[in-house]
Ligand SMILES: [Zn+2]
């Protein structure tokens with residue numbers, strides 16, 4: 177009973193395929209749920225070389241609608257992966273959730289405010305100060321109550337090489353907040369498909385970070401989810417390594433079935 181709540185489309189300009197292509201693979205592989213969660217457009221056009229534009233929202237809606245018709249046996253959820261930016265929250269709430277009836281939103285902190293500057297998580301977390309600002313951004317996204325889960329909370333491992341007192345401290349803050357706000361954390365399998373990182377502590381995937389998830393096991397009440405973060409259709413449902421990590425540390429799997437659309441009522445006899 178495989179479910180995958182994190183996938184993209186060509187619209188974000190760094191993924192390939194449209195919803196129907198992901199749905200085809202998902203149906204072939206017997207997935208029960210395909211969550212489409214492309215990167216949100218920015219209402220002010222920020223970072224739009226890596227994101228869809230606002231003008232593409234109609235075609236995103238239509239692509240999901242037609243894939244639902246083509247694969248009625250598959251539950252296709254309409255979602256979006258969002259940056260946590262206070263100025264964008266009304267857009268997420270009013271345009272996406274209310275007007276366009278999105279089924280869910282994911283928070284993914286690819287950018288965060290540090291020393292007054294928007295800073296990229298993938299490349300620029302080099303010291304304690306950036307780690308702190310990143311953790312603050314992630315925790316604020318949890319507190320907003322807008323998001324169904326937090327994508328790759330350990331994404332800082334992509335640019336911060338070592339596991340040290342600082343990663344331990346800020347990882348604990350993130351884990352404590354996830355318990356407090358009762359929000360699942362994602363073990364993101366995309367990191368396993370990326371080129372491993374050489375560090376003074378050995379070679380490892382850029383993320384997920386094993387020590388982060390080992391630490392997560394200490395937190396009762398924490399729940400987790402394994403997703404592919406597919407950027408190509410053939411990656412949909414590829415979560416085996418993330419699930420293995422979850423099993424290794426006996427983490428509790430989140431139940432997101434409440435997101436699934438109610439099936440149409442059948443005639444009652
Ligand atoms: Zn992406």
Ligand SMILES: [Zn+2]
Pocket residue numbers: 182183184257284327405
């Ligand atoms: Zn993603």
